[in-house]
Amino acid sequence: MSESVPLTIGARFNGPDDSANGGYACGLFAGLCPSPVAVTLHIPPRLDVPLRAEVGGRRAHLWDGDRLVATAAPTRHGVAPLDPVALSAARATTSRYRGRQGHPYPHCFACGPDRAAGDGLLLAPGPVPGRVDTVACPWTPDEGLLDADGHVRPEFVWAALDCPSGWTADLVAAPKVLGWMRVELTRLPLAGQDCVVVATLDSADGHGLAATSALFDDGGGLLARATTRWYPPSAGVG
Incomplete structure (x- = not known):
């Protein structure tokens, strides 16, 4: 059973002028999920409009009306280590x-x-x-x-x-x-x-x-x- 959660990305958090910064949008959406996920963006997330996150099971979906904005799902894709810079x-x-x-x-x-x-x-x-x-x-x-x-x-x-x-x-x-x-x-x-x-x-x-x-x-x-x-x-x- 999925849970529907409202989500709005404020205009301050843009990347291009008319859509969200991708990392911010992914992080905001991932924060609604119960376990660590990777996020795929399917279309640019619009700003200052009510979006809907459907969270349940192994996957979560972010919707703008009937348009799929993003999908979040567990992944086995590891993150390689990087050396720091002073x-x-x-x-x-x-x-x-x-x-x-x-x-x-x-x-x-x-x-x-x-x-x-x-x-x-x-x-x-x-x-x-x-x-x-x-x-x-x-x-x-x-x-x-x-x-x-x-x-x-x-x-x-x-x-x-x-x-x-x-x-x-x-x-x-x-x-x-x-x-x-x-x-x-x-x-x-x-x-x-x-x-x-x-x-x-x-x-x-x-x-x-x-x-x-x-x-x-x-x-x-x-x-x-x-x-x-x-x-x-x-x-x-x-």
């Missing part, structure tokens, strides 16, 4: 962030350079010297991202792990959107805690890319990690 090195990469000029989604909640501090996450992942197809950036969550227990809400961790994985390729030259994501949460960060996001490209072809990302504390301790798949917007998602 906080000082991550800070140095931000000057090389490709999205500062020509960003396809400049108002993206997670990585849009046109967002204000305290409104977006302002992630700016740049290439890491000596590590092929790998980017990193610092992230210090603020108090507006906390749950009642004082930890950063999981959907914001999903958002932080999402966009850097896309920037392992050149999204200015070939824009892509998130289509699939799995996250393994080890520890939730705290407000004001200096963190580092690292992402590396696993594979890429004309159909899309696959990448692995991880969130570390400033001592290199693992907080969370993810694997993602990205597709050209013209191909839809999922």
Whole structure:
């Protein structure tokens, strides 16, 4: 027997201007599921409209009227380990962030350079010297991202792990959107805690890319990690 749960994604949490940030949407939906899941996005989730999550059994489905937005299901797909990047090195990469000029989604909640501090996450992942197809950036969550227990809400961790994985390729030259994501949460960060996001490209072809990302504390301790798949917007998602 499935349970129907209403869900609305606020306009603040956009990726493209007219649809949700993929990582945030996946994380919000995954949080309704009783066990860890991977989320497949079938169409871009609309903003500020009532969606409906049907949760029950091994799978959950997110609906916009009669249109299937996303599916969540358990997966055996593991997340490969990544080596951390020092906080000082991550800070140095931000000057090389490709999205500062020509960003396809400049108002993206997670990585849009046109967002204000305290409104977006302002992630700016740049290439890491000596590590092929790998980017990193610092992230210090603020108090507006906390749950009642004082930890950063999981959907914001999903958002932080999402966009850097896309920037392992050149999204200015070939824009892509998130289509699939799995996250393994080890520890939730705290407000004001200096963190580092690292992402590396696993594979890429004309159909899309696959990448692995991880969130570390400033001592290199693992907080969370993810694997993602990205597709050209013209191909839809999922």
